[in-house]
Amino acid sequence: MVKPYIPQEASQNPELYGLRRSHRERRGASIVESDDSDDDDLRPKKKSKRNAAAQDYEDEEEDDDEDDFDDDDDDEFMLDNKKRNSKKSSKKSLKKSKKPSLSSVPQEVRFSSRNSKQVNYVVDYEDDEDLLESGPEFDENDDEANGDYYYYQQAVEAEDERGIDIVMDHKINNEVTELTDEPKLDYLFKIKWSDASHLHNTWEPWSTLKNFKGFRKVENYIKQFIIMDQAIRNDPLTTKEDIEAMDIERERRRDEQEEYTQVERIVDSDRVEDENGDSKLQYYVKWKRLYYDECSWEDAEQIAERAPDQVSRYQQRLKSKILPNLSANYPQSQRPRFEKLSKQPLFIKNGELRDFQLTGLNWMAFLWSRNENGILADEMGLGKTVQTLFLYQLYPLGKKLLKNGLQKLILLMKLIV
Ligand SMILES: Nc1ncnc2c1ncn2[C@@H]1O[C@H](COP(=O)(O)OP(=O)(O)OP(=O)(O)O)[C@@H](O)[C@H]1O
Numbered sequence: 001m002v003k004p005y006i007p008q009e010a011s012q013n014p015e016l017y018g019l020r021r022s023h024r025e026r027r028g029a030s031i032v033e034s035d036d037s038d039d040d041d042l043r044p045k046k047k048s049k050r051n052a053a054a055q056d057y058e059d060e061e062e063d064d065d066e067d068d069f070d071d072d073d074d075d076e077f078m079l080d081n082k083k084r085n086s087k088k089s090s091k092k093s094l095k096k097s098k099k100p101s102l103s104s105v106p107q108e109v110r111f112s113s114r115n116s117k118q119v120n121y122v123v124d125y126e127d128d129e130d131l132l133e134s135g136p137e138f139d140e141n142d143d144e145a146n147g148d149y150y151y152y153q154q155a156v157e158a159e160d161e162r163g164i165d166i167v168m169d170h171k172i173n174n175e176v177t178e179l180t181d182e183p184k185l186d187y188l189f190k191i192k193w194s195d196a197s198h199l200h201n202t203w204e205p206w207s208t209l210k211n212f213k214g215f216r217k218v219e220n221y222i223k224q225f226i227i228m229d230q231a232i233r234n235d236p237l238t239t240k241e242d243i244e245a246m247d248i249e250r251e252r253r254r255d256e257q258e259e260y261t262q263v264e265r266i267v268d269s270d271r272v273e274d275e276n277g278d279s280k281l282q283y284y285v286k287w288k289r290l291y292y293d294e295c296s297w298e299d300a301e302q303i304a305e306r307a308p309d310q311v312s313r314y315q316q317r318l319k320s321k322i323l324p325n326l327s328a329n330y331p332q333s334q335r336p337r338f339e340k341l342s343k344q345p346l347f348i349k350n351g352e353l354r355d356f357q358l359t360g361l362n363w364m365a366f367l368w369s370r371n372e373n374g375i376l377a378d379e380m381g382l383g384k385t386v387q388t389l390f391l392y393q394l395y396p397l398g399k400k401l402l403k404n405g406l407q408k409l410i411l412l413m414k415l416i417v
Pocket residue numbers: 351352353354357379380381382383384385386387415416417
C-alpha cells in the first residue's frame with residue numbers, strides 16, 4: 001500500500017487532525033505481567049470455591065497458572081478473538097516459560113476488566129482472516145489497484161452489468177391464451193433495472209427475467225405479492241372491506257410509482273458523445289418522491305418533451321445573476337469599512353436579534369469587510385440562518401441581491417424572526 005503523506009504538524013497532533021479518533025492512548029498487544037493479588041477480589045466465584053476445596057500446593061500452583069492465563073486475557077482484552085484463541089492454544093507453553101521478574105517489566109496502573117462486560121470496539125483487520133478470506137487480491141505495489149480506487153472500480157464494474165433492481169408490479173400477460181394458475185406463466189412483471197431510472201422500467205415475462213442478475217427478487221415478489229395476496233383474498237376470514245383496502249393500497253402504490261417518472265427538477269446538464277460520435281445533451285434529473293441519490297442522467301430531448309416547465313426553469317436558473325459564479329465581484333477595496341453594531345439594525349422588523357446573535361453578526365461583518373472567511377458554528381437552532389440573512393441585508397451587495405430577485409429570502413426572514 002502506498003503510505004499517505006501526513007504533514008509533520010498533523011502527525012504531532014493526531015487527534016486534532018482526525019488521524020486518531022480517540023484521545024485515549026491506543027494500546028497495542030503488549031503483555032504486561034502484573035501482580036495477581038490485585039485481581040483477587042474479582043476472580044470468578046467458581047474459582048474461589050475450588051481454591052477453598054483444594055488446599056495442597058499443587059492446586060495452588062494450578063490456580064496460579066490459571067491466573068497467569070487470566071491476566072493475559074485481561075491484558076489482551078483489546079485483541080480480537082483469533083489472537084485470543086491462539087493465546088489459549090499457547091497456554092501450556094506460557095505456563096512453562098519462565099515468568100519475567102516483575103521488576104524487569106515497567107509497572108503501570110491497571111484496572112481489571114474481567115467482570116465489567118466491556119465491549120471491544122477495536123477490530124484488528126490485519127489479523128482477521130475471515131474478513132480477508134473473500135476479499136480481492138491486489139498488488140500492493142500497483143498504485144492503481146489499491147485502496148479506494150480499487151473498490152470504486154469494482155463498484156463501477158458491478159453497476160455496468162444490467163440487473164433487476166426492483167420488481168415494481170405485475171399484470172396478466174395478454175399473450176397467454178389460457179391462464180394456468182402458475183404466476184410464472186400467467187404474468188408480466190414490471191422491472192426497474194439497476195442501470196436505469198424508473199423512466200425506463202419495462203414489462204417482462206418470467207422466462208426473460210431468469211437470465212438476469214437479481215432474479216431472486218422476481219421469485220420473492222411472486223411469493224409475497226401474488227401467492228400470499230391470493231391466499232389472503234381467498235381466505236374465508238377475509239372480509240369485503242379487507243379486500244377493498246388491499247385494492248386501494250395497490251392503487252396507491254401504482255400512483256406513487258407513476259410519480260417516480262415525473263421530473264421534479266433539473267439539477268445539471270452535460271454533453272456526451274453517443275455511439276456514433278455525435279454530441280448529445282443530457283439532463284441530470286431529480287425525480288418526484290425519490291431522493292437526490294436517485295437522480296439520473298437522461299436524454300435532454302426526452303425530458304424536454306415530458307417536462308418543458310422544468311427545462312425552462314432550469315434555463316432561467318442558469319442565467320440568473322444570483323448564482324455565486326455569475327454574481328458581481330465585490331473587491332475588498334470597494335467594501336465598506338467595518339462598523340460595529342451596538343444595537344439592532346433598523347431594518348429588522350417584528351423581532352429582535354439576541355445579544356449573542358448580534359455578536360455573531362458583527363463578527364461576520366468584520367470578516368466580510370476584510371475579505372476573510374470564517375465558519376459560524378454553534379448548537380443547532382441558535383440562529384445561524386438568521387444571522388446570515390441579516391448579514392446579506394447589511395451591505396449594498398446583499399441589498400442589491402435582494403432587490404434583484406431574492407424576494408423569497410425576505411419572506412424567509414420574516415418567517416424566521
Ligand atoms: N432572534 C430571534 N427571535 C426569534 N426567533 C428566533 C431568533 N433567532 C432564531 N429564532 C428562531 O429559532 C429557530 C432556529 O433559527 P435558525 O434556523 O436561524 O437556527 P440555525 O442555527 O440556523 O439552525 P440549524 O443549526 O438547525 O441550521 C427558527 O425557528 C427561528 O425562527
